[in-house]
Amino acid sequence: MPNKKGRRRRFGAVRQxxxxxxxxxxxxxxxxxxxxEETFETKKDAEVWLSQVEAYLTxxxxxxPDAVAVNFRVSAEKWVEERELAVRTDDLYxxxxxxxxxxxxxxxxxxxxxxxxxxxxxxxxLCTTKAKTTVAQAYRLxxxxxETAVDDDLISRNPPRRERSEHLxxxxxxxxxxxxxxxxECVPVRRR
Numbered sequence: 001m002p003n004k005k006g007r008r009r010r011f012g013a014v015r016q017x018x019x020x021x022x023x024x025x026x027x028x029x030x031x032x033x034x035x036x037e038e039t040f041e042t043k044k045d046a047e048v049w050l051s052q053v054e055a056y057l058t059x060x061x062x063x064x065p066d067a068v069a070v071n072f073r074v075s076a077e078k079w080v081e082e083r084e085l086a087v088r089t090d091d092l093y094x095x096x097x098x099x100x101x102x103x104x105x106x107x108x109x110x111x112x113x114x115x116x117x118x119x120x121x122x123x124x125x126l127c128t129t130k131a132k133t134t135v136a137q138a139y140r141l142x143x144x145x146x147e148t149a150v151d152d153d154l155i156s157r158n159p160p161r162r163e164r165s166e167h168l169x170x171x172x173x174x175x176x177x178x179x180x181x182x183x184x185e186c187v188p189v190r191r192r
Contacts, residue, residue, distance in 0.1 A: 012050040022046040070154050073106040079145045093141055100138040110149050115159045
C-alpha cells in the first residue's frame with residue numbers, strides 16, 4: 001500500500017508511535033512479522049535499520065532475533081563426542097581443540113566466529129607454532145565443527161572457507177586431474 005507521497009517501501013515497514021518515536025518491522029524468511037527490539041528517534045534511523053536487515057538477508061547472514069546463542073566450546077565438545085572416532089583420532093581432535101582452537105574460540109558463541117577472526121587465528125597459529133600440518137588439521141577440525149552448526153541451522157554460513165588456490169599455496173602440492181599434473185607451476189621444485 002502506498003504512503004502519502006505515493007511511494008511504497010520495497011522491504012519492511014516503518015511507522016510512528018504517538019510518542020513521536022519510530023518503529024520498523026519486516027517479514028522474516030519464515031513469513032513471520034518481526035519488529036525491531038528498540039524504537040528509533042527518527043524515521044531515517046528506522047529505515048537504516050531495515051536496510052541493514054535486508055542486507056543480512058541478501059547475504060545469507062540473517063539470524064532470527066530469538067535464536068538461541070550456542071557456545072562454541074559446548075558445540076565443539078559435543079561434536080567430538082557424537083562421532084564414533086578411532087582412539088588416535090579422538091585423541092588428536094581433543095589435543096587440537098585444547099591447544100589450538102578453544103583458547104581462541106572457546107568463550108565465543110558460534111555466531112560470533114567470523115571469517116576475519118578465523119583468518120587472524122590461522123595466521124597467528126602459523127606464526128607462533130611454525131607447524132603447517134598441525135594448523136591445517138586444526139583448521140579442518142574447526143571447519144567440520146562449523147559445517148555441522150550450519151547443517152543444524154545454528155549459524156547461516158561457515159566462516160572457515162578456503163579456496164582451492166589458497167589450499168595449493170598452503171601445501172605447495174600439485175593438483176591431479178585425470179591422472180595428469182595440472183601445470184608445473186603447482187608442483188614444488190623438489191618434486192619436478
